[in-house]
Amino acid sequence: MTQKKVEHLLKAHQLRRTETRVEVLELFLEKDMALAQKDIEDELGTIDRITLYRTLRTFEDKGLIHRAIDGSEKLRFALCSHECNPVEGHFDEHAHFHCKVCEKTYCLEQIHTPSVRVPKGYQIESSHLVLKGICEHCS
Amino acid sequence: MTQKKVEHLLKAHQLRRTETRVEVLELFLEKDMALAQKDIEDELGTIDRITLYRTLRTFEDKGLIHRAIDGSEKLRFALCSHECNPVEGHFDEHAHFHCKVCEKTYCLEQIHTPSVRVPKGYQIESSHLVLKGICEHCS
DNA sequence: ATTTATTTGCAACAATGATGCAATTAACTA
DNA sequence: TAGTTAATTGCATCATTGTTGCAAATAAAT
Numbered sequence: 001m002t003q004k005k006v007e008h009l010l011k012a013h014q015l016r017r018t019e020t021r022v023e024v025l026e027l028f029l030e031k032d033m034a035l036a037q038k039d040i041e042d043e044l045g046t047i048d049r050i051t052l053y054r055t056l057r058t059f060e061d062k063g064l065i066h067r068a069i070d071g072s073e074k075l076r077f078a079l080c081s082h083e084c085n086p087v088e089g090h091f092d093e094h095a096h097f098h099c100k101v102c103e104k105t106y107c108l109e110q111i112h113t114p115s116v117r118v119p120k121g122y123q124i125e126s127s128h129l130v131l132k133g134i135c136e137h138c139s
Numbered sequence: 140m141t142q143k144k145v146e147h148l149l150k151a152h153q154l155r156r157t158e159t160r161v162e163v164l165e166l167f168l169e170k171d172m173a174l175a176q177k178d179i180e181d182e183l184g185t186i187d188r189i190t191l192y193r194t195l196r197t198f199e200d201k202g203l204i205h206r207a208i209d210g211s212e213k214l215r216f217a218l219c220s221h222e223c224n225p226v227e228g229h230f231d232e233h234a235h236f237h238c239k240v241c242e243k244t245y246c247l248e249q250i251h252t253p254s255v256r257v258p259k260g261y262q263i264e265s266s267h268l269v270l271k272g273i274c275e276h277c278s
Numbered sequence: 279a280t281t282t283a284t285t286t287g288c289a290a291c292a293a294t295g296a297t298g299c300a301a302t303t304a305a306c307t308a
Numbered sequence: 309t310a311g312t313t314a315a316t317t318g319c320a321t322c323a324t325t326g327t328t329g330c331a332a333a334t335a336a337a338t
Contacts (some may be wrong), residue, residue: 015314016304037294048285050318053295058316073268075325097261114253116268120237121275128210128269129255134227136260155335176325192326198283201294212295215323257297 002029013062020051026060034068034096034105067129070098070105078107096128098133099135106135140167152201159190163198173207173215173235173244178243209237209244210265235267238274245274 006025009109010017023044032041037056041047056077059065065077078084095111098104113129145164147154162183167174176195180186195216198204204216216237234250237243252268 019329020303020317048318049294050296050319063315067209067210069208069269071206075212075216095145095255097258097263100264108258110258111255114268116234116250116270119236119247119249121278122270123273124236124270125239125272127271129253130208130267130269131255131261131263132266133264134262137264139260155336157285159286187287188325189288189327193285 015066020055022085024055028079036074036076068096070096071130072098076105091137095131097131103133152203159194163194173217175213175215200246208268209234211237217245224278234270236270240273240277
């Protein structure tokens with residue numbers, strides 16, 4: 001059923017079905033957390049670095065994945081919920097938790113980023129809540 | 140008076156007064172925003188890359204500056220308030236605003252990071268609120 | 279002025295980000 | 309099903325950033 005879902009996701013976002021894209025998407029679906037390029041390389045082994053780099057950018061452009069701000073040095077991506085789309089942009093209104101032990105980043109869908117009073121002159125387009133600590137597997 | 144303050148800050152954190160450290164500290168005091176290594180290099184010109192790299196790490200270790208999570212790819216540091224110290228760690232309980240136009244990062248001291256309900260099993264050690272948009276100078 | 283532990287600056291290397299280009303291939307068409 | 313074409317890949321290449329070892333330089337104490 002992941003197969004079907006992957007095919008549908010690719011088609012829905014006007015992306016050709018290639019080996020790399022399928023593998024990457026399957027991994028995102030399976031892991032259900034934010035992944036850095038390195039994480040993906042380690043999991044998929046044979047994948048080409050540049051192809052993966054562009055695959056992630058393409059997925060981001062088309063609204064399949066978004067950058068997960070987790071306060072780590074690594075750039076991570078997470079699967080988008082259905083609200084994301086290439087026209088209106090990304091909706092990513094949940095908190096991200098980054099474990100300092102295993103260095104994994106989890107999306108906490110149940111925790112929404114709070115709305116804050118806008119300081120004078122500042123136009124806020126998005127807000128992100130980053131939580132750091134120790135995850136349930138490491139504590 | 141910045142002179143005095145710089146001297147005091149260095150002495151208070153048991154750091155020798157060197158040219159690089161003084162210049163970097165003065166810049167932080169003057170700019171009053173989060174700075175990436177590149178920003179500092181551009182401002183100070185002649186500074187050595189590695190020395191600056193280590194200066195920033197040292198300042199961080201000693202509790203003079205902290206990492207400002209701003210959701211950008213760049214690692215930025217901001218001057219600590221007095222509550223930070225090397226023993227108990229960093230307190231950085233205010234929001235950071237990152238402007239997508241000028242790419243500067245401001246500390247919004249008046250906006251505190253909200254406390255959130257802890258999900259089961261997760262131990263939260265710090266939380267960070269990142270705001271993105273357009274700053275008052277760019278809008 | 280001398281001593282000593284700290285700090286600097288260079289060399290060197292790894293990892294990551296980014297782009298041009300020719301070869302390959304997915305999806306469409308006849 | 310074979311052929312066409314635009315998208316995609318993989319390589320080469322380069323820039324930037326992060327990191328460490330080490331010898332020379334230097335701040336602070338004596």
